[in-house]
Amino acid sequence: MSTDITAVPRPLEAGAEMRDLARFHRDITWSGTIQPGGMGPGSPRMTAVGEGRHELIQDGLWIVGNYQQDQFLTDGTFVLRWHLHWVAGWDPTAQEYRATVADNYGHTEILRGWIDGDLLTFESIGTPPVRIRLFWHIADAHTIIWRNEASIDRQPFKLVERYECHPVEP
Template identity: 85%
Template structure:
């Protein structure tokens, strides 16, 4: 008796979409600012320093990022440490990039993304009360400008935070 192994679905292989996505997912450190009200009504302006580390999993189909940043009042007073777990890759069924996020505020979300030249954009899927839009702009071989915008209740997107990210060598 022979078994037809061609009937068993095979795992996908990473394609050129993942090579394109990897340009934006390099180990980084950053500094930048959080806008007043960016973390909710009445929240103060803050500065932040952080880092992100990445690894490729499942034979190159997904990029995993772990990020953390310390946030400070403008006088230098420590406020909090934020942490985020990120998984991004190409969804062949949707024909677009997809990412999941989970942070230490208990926030989870699925985002859709696309690349236009040297800019990667991800945005919320659906109509959650707060929609986010994230941008990675490759400034040069060593610098990425990253920004986060939010739309509350279907209103216009507003800048939440902006960072100059230095790509770590090695």
């Protein structure tokens, strides 16, 4: 008895979309500011430093990022350490980038994304009460400007935080 293995769907192969996406996912460190109210009503202005590390999985179909960030009051008082797990790649069915996030606040979300030249944008799918929009702008060979905006209850997006990111030194 012979079985026709050509009837079995084959895994996808990474294409140009993943090469384009990888430009924005470098191992980095960053520093910057969190706006007053950015972490919720009444939250203070803070500074932050962090780092992100990336790896390819499933033969390059997905980029996994693990991030951590220490946040401080403007007088230097430590407030918290934030962690995020990120998985991003090209969704051929939707014909757009997709990403999932999970952080140590218990927040999970699926985002859609697109690239326009040196700007990568991801934003919340649907209309959850809090929508996020994330931007990576390649400013030059050594700098990515990253910012996070939020919209609460369908109000206009407002800046939450902005960071200047630089490659991790080997």
